[in-house]
Amino acid sequence: MAGSKIDERWDASKQILVDAAKRAGVDPEIMVKIAGFESKYNSHAQPIAVTKPENNTVRQWDGKMAISSAYGYGQFLDDTWNRMIHKYGEKYGVPDADKLSIAQTNAPAIRDNPRLQAAMLAEFTRENVEKGARLGGRDPDANVYALHNLGDKDGTAFLTALKNNPNQRVDAILSSKVIHGNASLYGNGSVTLAEAYARMGNFMDDYQKYATEARGMTGQAQTPNPAKTTDTPEPARNGVNWPAPGNHNINKADKPGEGRGEFGTPRGDHRHGGVDIQGKVGDPIESFMPGRVIAVKPNNGDAGNMIVIDHGNGLTSTYMHLDKMYAKVGQKVPEDVEVIGTMGRSGNTPRAGDTHLHFEIRKDGVRVDPMPYLNGAKQVDAPAANPQARSELKLHDKGADVEHLQKRLNDLGYTDAAGKKLATDRDFGNHTREAVEQFQRENGLKATGVADKETLRLVEKGMTRHAAADGQLQPGEKGPDVRGLQENLNQLGLTGSNGKPLKVDGDYGDNTREAVRKFQTSHGLPQTGTADRATLEKLGEAVKFDPKITADGRVTGPVVDGASRTPSAEQPSSTTPPPSTSGQTQPPQPSQADKPSMADPRHPDNAMYRQALANLEQLGPGGGFKSREEMERAAAAVTADARASGLSAIDHIARTNAASGNQTLLVAVQGDPTSPASKNAYIDYTQATTQTLDQSSRMAEATRTREATAPDAPQPESRMVIGAR
Structure with a gap:
């Protein structure tokens, strides 16, 4: 998104990265992609756990505690950084580089030098490109990812095994520690090497927008990726629309001697x-x-x-x-x-x-x-050999249309029930069905798991799942977050440029922009028409109504904490006797037994409970629940634990095994599960399924009371009322 943090960091770093790629003789596109994946172009990036600071067990070069010693553009660990400086430091002006200790290469002038970081990343990437090619990997992007992320030993083993037997399970090659450390790639270890390899390439593709710009800065034509030799243009991600939905093939030459249908032929x-x-x-x-x-x-x-x-x-x-x-x-x-x-x-x-x-x-x-x-089109459609085949896709369907659907769902941020990206294997299996159901629920469709015509239309329209991940929404964006924004603008009576209530279609067009501008005008905000963080926070304060829960569990209003409401004539204080009205005595405050449970829409945490329940339903048989009652108990327990862990929404729930292997956990996630910025909460599976609804409700209430009565407690951050998922 224009104006996002990553865009700002890219603008500040791109010349440094491109210059380093040129000097090292490495493809700037691959170099830029791995830098984006590793650090989001942040030369000061450090893996510091915020929500679970106990995981910060390694002291970094600057004295900060972090999960590991990884730092900078390439997230090099101390020993890898030292090795690269030994090998290439002299080339880049480091005297006696091959004699320096780890402490010396961690000196700020070396470790925190953006140009030196970029140079070492470029040299390392060049080595990995060459090695990946020797090992037989067909996708240079995925090769570099494997060797950079897994390291030389595991990366070599992975690529060698991939060449020999791509259908082999990942856990036959990689250790359980590596697998558990990157579940978005490897799942529980049962995915094939080919599936994991494809996901590596998909992760790198997330940075194609920046890679394309880097290629342009070198004055070179874009180099075709040998693993992707197809007539279908690669989708980058700048919000534009492919003009011929369903058709992607560039026209062949019409006459002898003429070129194909590309520009300049x-x-x-x-x-x-x-x-x-x-x-x-x-x-x-x-x-x-x-x-x-x-x-x-x-x-x-x-x-x-x-x-x-x-x-x-x-x-x-x-x-x-x-x-x-x-x-x-x-x-x-x-x-x-x-x-x-x-x-x-x-x-x-x-x-x-x-x-x-x-x-x-x-x-x-x-x-x-x-x-x-x-190449920046978000709304890319794929070639369809048989147009009728695209009218509906369902369980057990196979082919290019299914592969395209899987790619689009991945691009838009939708996942299976475990919060993982789909393998683009051309097979409409249960994972694809789960992602389709998630897409349908969050975009106002009936969650059937069948990608019917309307579902496919919205997929191609580009209904991005986390459009507000950077704290704002702007014209041209689409998805559930935009739907929530439109719902709340309608609730406030704001209209579009046509003077009518907004069509809640998840598409941030001129009417939505005008309604946002009207809201900004009435609240003394800059009239940009973009729903920035200040606008969204003010909107959250303005929507003064109890939460409305739609059939799919989405919230269209803020959850007002009962324990922290300001006493008023309408809301009597718990410590001051309420005034008598019309000579009538106010009813006594409800006892604990009279208070609604979390499953009751009146409960302040019912919204999160509904989110948790919807995510557990997605797990299907994989959830292992013996009954509906057990699933509902688990939903309440997860909600209570998530509240205690500081989560304000539950976007994903996964069932997984702890690293020890002898404990099963339910993991609740707020945000994109593949993002370092996501928030997680963990609860033992057995506890979740046996803890009563009443116990969980009391635990959640205790959390709310503690937050409201804590000395000098910071005020709760205003929710961006854009439709929680």
């Missing part, structure tokens, strides 16, 4: 000015990003039926050879019209040539290559 006496995306007559065409229609030209010579859209800042897009045209001049896209037309054969499409969309982008009136823009 030969076309007789000129070069191709756009990209040609192959499809069929009648396939939908959408704008590649929000804007306003400035031209609709039927039968416009060689271009045929043509539409031009202005996106601001000198950027326009053009759509040629259309069949039908639905957009009108002056309309906003996608607010006024989502499908602007359909693919056709108008204009100079050769009789024997393929049906295609000719798509152009112009910057300040000059044609530019569209692919750097389209």
Whole structure:
């Protein structure tokens, strides 16, 4: 997201990283991806546990306690850092580098030097690229991830075993300690090497946006990844839209001597000015990003039926050879019209040539290559050999359509019931069904586990699961967080630019932006139309109603802590006798036995309880519950433990074994389970399933009372009321 912390760190670090890659002779894209994964481009990154400080057992070079000695761009441990300085330090100006001790290489001038960090990471990455190729790994990104993250010994063993038997289980090669340390990759150890290898590549792909920019800074054309030789453009992640949903193949050459449909290929006496995306007559065409229609030209010579859209800042897009045209001049896209037309054969499409969309982008009136823009599409669709196959995907389906669905769910942040990314194995199994159910629940659909037409449409629309992970929501974003924002703006009576209540569709368009701007105006905030942290916090304070729980367990209002409410005429104090009203005596305060249990919607923690229950239901048979009652007990126990651990929402629950192997745990997670910023709470499985609902309710109440009465307790942080999951 523009303006996020990682973007700011990237802007500050990108020249250093690219310069280091050039000097070391390593592919800057791979170098930038591993730096992004390891440190989010933070040269001061340290693995410090915040919620469980007892895990900080290693003293770092600067005296801080952390989980390990990892530090900087590449998260090198002390011994690896020392080895790299010994090997390459002289090249980068470190005198007598090969004679320095660990204490000496940990001196601030060396350890905390961003340029030296980048140089060592570049050299290390170059070594790993070369070694990965020798070991036979087909994806350079995944090779580098394996060797960097696992280390030389385990990384070599992993890649060697992958080449010899890719269907072998991970736990046959890696130790239980390594597996438990990275459950998002290895699960419980039962996944295959091929599945884990694919996940490594997927994790690296999360940083393609920055890698593409790095490639541009070197003045080089983008190097194709040998593991991904396909006509389907790789999706990067800058919020734009693929203009031909369901069609991704770039058109083949129409005439002898001509190039394919890429930008700049030969076309007789000129070069191709756009990209040609192959499809069929009648396939939908959408704008590649929000804007306003400035031209609709039927039968416009060689271009045929043509539409031009202005996106601001000198950027326009053009759509040629259309069949039908639905957009009108002056309309906003996608607010006024989502499908602007359909693919056709108008204009100079050769009789024997393929049906295609000719798509152009112009910057300040000059044609530019569209692919750097389209490679950022969040809403990428995949090629479908049989269009009918994409109308519904369900359990036991197989093929490219399933693989694409799995990739899209991964990209958007949805997981299986254990909180893990999906293996892109082209097989619609139980894990894929669980992720589909999660997507449906959080986007206002019936959770059937079948990816029907509407589910697939929203998947392609790009309903990102953690759009507000960086503390703000802005125009162009989509997903459950945006739905929650729209619900609360409606609750406050705020309307869009059309004067009507917002359509709760999870799409942050012009109407949502206008409603946010109106809210900001009425509360003395800068009128940006972007729901930044201050706006979201103020919105949370403004929505003064009890929590509404939807059928899928989402909260559309703040949970007001009963123990910490300010006494008022409407809310009598527990210590001051309430005034008599109309001569009537107020009823006595309820005893503990009269208070609602956590399963009661009136209970202040019912929202979290419903979240916990929904996540436990996702576990299915893997949860191991003997009855519904046992599952409900576990949900209450997890909620009480999560409250005590400082969580304010439960986004995932996983069942796992402790490192000792003799204890089963339920792990509640707030946030993205793959992110270091997520919050976790752990409870023994046996305790969770045997602890009564009443016991858990009392434990939760005790936590709330303790928080409210603690001396000098900080005020609870205002919740971003955007629809808890």
